[in-house]
Amino acid sequence: MDVKHIAVSGNIGAGKTTLVQNLSHHFDWTAQYEEVESNPYLDDFYSDMHRWAFNLQIFFLHQRYSQILEIREGNKTIIQDRTIYEDAAIFAPNLHKMGLMSTRDYENYKAFYKTVEAQIQPPDLLIYMKASIPTLVNNIQKRGRDYEENLRLDYLKKLNEFYENWIASYDKGPLLVIDCDNTDIVENKDDISDIYNRIQAELNGLF
Template sequence: MKYNYIAIEGNIGVGKTTLANKLAQNINARLILERFEDNSFLPRFYEDPKNYAFPLEMSFLADRYQQVKDQLAHGDLFSSNIVADYIIDKSRIFASINLPKDELLLFNKLCDIIYPTILKPDLIVYLHLSVDDLIEKIRERGRSYELNIKASYLEKIQNRYFDYFRKSSNLRIVIADITNKDLLNNENDFQIFLEMIAKEYPKKLIIARL
């Protein structure tokens, strides 16, 4: 594997964690998975975004920072590769949507302090699906607090990711269109994905279709 640290990213419901698990098992890598199920603010945020956006984003930032720092500080003799189902900059992306201006200013000041200490992934793969497909997948997995997510919110998330990628000239980023692909259950699709991430990429934004 050309890249020691790969981050799988994407919108809500796209299948980041599922693919990260499968990829890590395939290449014998350590996993960094977002601990959203342990975050008590998440269901409350969907019920009352105005009052719970700031504590939600702060708690996610703290947890992501601690996870990445811990994993990168404690190497594994049997595995030099890392697969994550998020990038640390995800905190900034979601905060830019969910927080009012004054809270976002404070949040970004904190990010400016901690981000330079975090190693960036060697490769970021953003899994892309249409908003309609995302809504269908969200309904299929059936998390109660996600069922009322609006298409407009998913569109905002997608657009903020794309804005971030366009400005990140120092990162290798592949936007992979996975429409009509099943990377979990279809081994041919998964092999095509493995071939895609095995390629040598420059530090720029690449658009790919599986």
Template sequence: MKNEFDFIAIEGVIGVGKTSLAKLLTERNNARLVLEQFEENPFLPKFYKDRERYAFPTQMSFLASRFQQQQEMLSKDLFQQMTISDYIFEKDRIFARLNLEDDELALYDTIFKIMAGISAQPDLVIYLQSNVDRLMQNIKERDRDYERDISRSYLKELSDAYNHFFHHYNKSPLMIINTSEIDFVSNEKHLDYIEEQIFNQPIRGNTHIHITD
């Protein structure tokens, strides 16, 4: 029996392919696409050069942008048609806990808790995992100017933080896909399998997807 979702969110560490998968699934299912507007954050390039100095303004800029998107999604009643996004609102706090000082995090949390209570909640979250070597390779290949200063150690920290977050995540059904050895962009069979698991298999609680040729 085919699953019906109003809102699917795809998550994962920088470079894991969440935007690529969101776009591919959107095209295949005639869905609405909502993408994180990270390129509009004026502090992001500065953050990758000086993490300590620019962490707070970078985080607050992302929080404001993501919340505005959430409100637009709800006010425009996008869910009359299936919506696929490349992030969940709660992910913002993963970065906050990793990058902010205690006093900054306390102020951030005060604002975040208000916003999180009135943000859109996905019917399914797809968490893409990958090893750090593959993440570094993907980031190098796409060669975005502001990502050239991302360090391996920061990616490792971020990957560990994501794994911890989703190990405890229970707000919606969760599908976990390890992408270290697959290529759903170039290999249509891999994409077909992922789509089959999303839309034609029962999803309850946490589901782990493993793909082999």
């Protein structure tokens, strides 16, 4: 069996980490998560987005590039919580569009990203967790992370718009979309089983 790279994408609060935990256990994959608790910029970013936007995005870009190198060198199937593409196609341009990242910093970021992108391969399967703003807000409130208390609603809405545009044009490989508004990946066993079956159907064409 070839080593495969499975990635889960979606907005803040979509349920990516929960799904990654579930799938890694079910399929015996190795999980890779975002560095949230150890991220030195996250608290500051939510308090002052304009000041810390560039620092945060560079941190995430480096983190995810390092993860991709680990995937390349490893011998197990990896399931990754968020992709490097989301940083460049969604988060950074959204911050720039909202005036939270200067044009100078944004152009610098894009140049750095292009250098990184030339050295990486896309995931073998991308799973997109599609969710409406009410679903995202409800999930964010449920998990109660302190640094997300200052999360701006307009920021979340703009991210969703960027996500929808990105997914509509995604052409780097197989894509599976999960409707999070009508899917319970925590309590509903039928929903969870359906996700397993849909993923397995995609994987049958990969492995």
